[in-house]
Amino acid sequence: MFEKILAGLGTVLQDHKIPYMIIGGQAVLLYGEPRLTRDIDITLGVDVDHLEELLGIIEKLSLKPLPQDIQQFVRQTMVLPCLHEETGIRVDFIFSYSPYETQAIQRAKKIMIRNIEVCFASVEDLIIHKIFAGRPRDLEDVRSILVRNPDIDIDYIADWLEQFDASSEENNFLNSFGSIISDA
Numbered sequence: 001m002f003e004k005i006l007a008g009l010g011t012v013l014q015d016h017k018i019p020y021m022i023i024g025g026q027a028v029l030l031y032g033e034p035r036l037t038r039d040i041d042i043t044l045g046v047d048v049d050h051l052e053e054l055l056g057i058i059e060k061l062s063l064k065p066l067p068q069d070i071q072q073f074v075r076q077t078m079v080l081p082c083l084h085e086e087t088g089i090r091v092d093f094i095f096s097y098s099p100y101e102t103q104a105i106q107r108a109k110k111i112m113i114r115n116i117e118v119c120f121a122s123v124e125d126l127i128i129h130k131i132f133a134g135r136p137r138d139l140e141d142v143r144s145i146l147v148r149n150p151d152i153d154i155d156y157i158a159d160w161l162e163q164f165d166a167s168s169e170e171n172n173f174l175n176s177f178g179s180i181i182s183d184a
Contacts, residue, residue, distance in 0.1 A: 001087045002026065003113050005040060005061070009091070010118035012057050019045030021108040021121045023094075023129050030111065031123045032144035039090040043121070045105040047097045048074050054093060058082050063091055100160060104128070123149050124156050131161060131177050142180050154181070 006022065013020050021027075025037025044050070051074055058065065063082035067073035074080050080093040108119035121129065127145055130138040146152070161173040 001089065002040070005084055005089060005091065006118050007114040007116040008061050009040070009042065010113065010116045012060055014117070016053060016057060018050065019105045021105050021119045023121045023126060027120050027126045028141045028145065030120055031126060031149055032141050038088070039092060041092045041094065043094045043096050043101055043105065045097060045102055046095060048078065048095050051080070054080060062086065124153050127152070127157055128160050131173050132164065134176065139176065139180060143183070146180065
């Protein structure tokens with residue numbers, strides 16, 4: 001069922017010319033160790049001003065928005081969580097238009113699913129997203145991705161993590177990545 005939803009997303013987002021990339025567990029399935037995931041995370045290369053257009057798109061895909069007050073929730077979180085009621089699969093649309101996200105979407109890898117091109121985050125950008133999220137599951141995903149993809153562009157990852165460290169109070173993204181690499 002994931003394939004059907006992913007192909008539908010690819011078709012409709014392309015038809016509406018909305019840049020995007022699949023991130024999260026679905027992208028980990030492409031680059032890392034297979035694991036159970038019950039959702040689809042999509043970074044959109046547009047800001048929340050495109051919410052009405054997205055609401056039309058999700059209706060075409062038989063998705064139900066989860067927040068009661070959609071406008072307020074999206075403006076506060078930059079995320080529109082939806083549910084594919086037939087399957088129980090959650091689909092999270094993440095609004096983003098930062099320079100990093102714009103570049104990451106341009107670098108997305110096109111994967112054929114049901115004869116439809118679906119854009120997935122590049123392996124490097126998936127690692128960056130996982131390091132940024134920083135949860136234990138995300139860091140374990142990074143380890144599995146590194147094992148299965150030894151030829152990644154470490155400099156690209158390090159450059160972006162260094163920039164995130166410079167603009168964050170935590171300043172530990174690059175260190176986290178370095179620790180994982182040294183363990184691999």
